Amino acid sequence: MEIRVLNEADAPLYQELRLSALKTNPEAFGSTYEREVKFTLETVIERLTPTKDKFVLGAFDDTGSLMGIVTFMRETGIKTAHKGNVYGMYVGPESRNRGVGKALMLELIKMARGYEALEQINLTVVSDNESAKKLYTSLGFETYGVERNALKYDGQYFDEDFMVLNLKK
Numbered sequence: 001m002e003i004r005v006l007n008e009a010d011a012p013l014y015q016e017l018r019l020s021a022l023k024t025n026p027e028a029f030g031s032t033y034e035r036e037v038k039f040t041l042e043t044v045i046e047r048l049t050p051t052k053d054k055f056v057l058g059a060f061d062d063t064g065s066l067m068g069i070v071t072f073m074r075e076t077g078i079k080t081a082h083k084g085n086v087y088g089m090y091v092g093p094e095s096r097n098r099g100v101g102k103a104l105m106l107e108l109i110k111m112a113r114g115y116e117a118l119e120q121i122n123l124t125v126v127s128d129n130e131s132a133k134k135l136y137t138s139l140g141f142e143t144y145g146v147e148r149n150a151l152k153y154d155g156q157y158f159d160e161d162f163m164v165l166n167l168k169k
Contacts, residue, residue, distance in 0.1 A: 001100065002060045003107045006069070010058060011044045013066040018044075021069075021090035027153050028126050029088065057107055059091070059100045067095035070104045072112055072121075084112050086123035089132070101135050109139065113167060120164050126151070127159035141165045 006014055015036075022033035039047075048056040053076055059068040068091035074084045086108065091100045112121055125132045127146060137143075141163040150160035 001062075001067070001103060003057055003103050004060070005050055005111075006048045006056045006058045008045050008049060010066070011041055011048060014048050014056070014058065014069060015039070015041070015044045017066050017069055017090065017092060018088070020092060021088075024093060025090070027151065027156070027158050028090075028129065030151065032153075055111065056088075057104055057111075059095075059104050061095070067092055068100045068104050070108055072108050074112075074115055074118065082117060082119040084115065084118055084121045086121060089123070096131075101132075102139070105135065105139055109165065109167075119168050120166050122162065122164050124150070124160040124162055127161050133161065133163075136163050139165065140169075 019033060019037060022029055022031060022036060026032065048071075050056070053074040054072065056069060056071045058066050061067050068089075070089040071087040072084055073087060075081055086105075089101065089104070091104070109121065112118055121141075123136065123141065124147075125136065127133075133143075142165075143161045143163050145162040147160045147162065149157040151158040
């Protein structure tokens with residue numbers, strides 16, 4: 001398995017996996033398949049092109065297939081630049097339970113530690129996604145709150161847990 005920062009050339013693979021994520025687990029994301037299927041390749045490239053405050057990681061198997069993705073974005077406000085956020089974590093169903101998610105998150109945490117004065121990494125996870133919560137907890141994330149009815153999809157509400165990893169420990 002290879003974990004690396006995605007670039008412009010990876011845009012078609014990223015878009016394919018992202019759309020699959022939105023179809024497979026629509027309750028887990030703030031966006032929708034119907035919205036993102038309309039994104040142009042240029043929009044996808046812009047979304048995944050690394051900046052000083054953002055990167056998207058991809059996990060590739062030995063054949064070059066993209067198995068999983070995760071995005072890190074550092075806050076840019078004067079009073080919030082000590083925080084970073086995890087978005088869009090997804091591992092395809094055929095690649096689950098093989099350590100792909102853990103490898104992605106370990107690399108994200110390692111890279112985030114390289115940001116000067118970054119003190120914590122935040123994420124949200126659908127409250128009943130026990131496998132994701134178990135992964136995040138195993139990496140040191142702690143739950144600090146719950147937003148009731150955070151997402152509404154197809155007439156059903158989903159709560160989200162707020163989790164944080166303190167990098168100063």
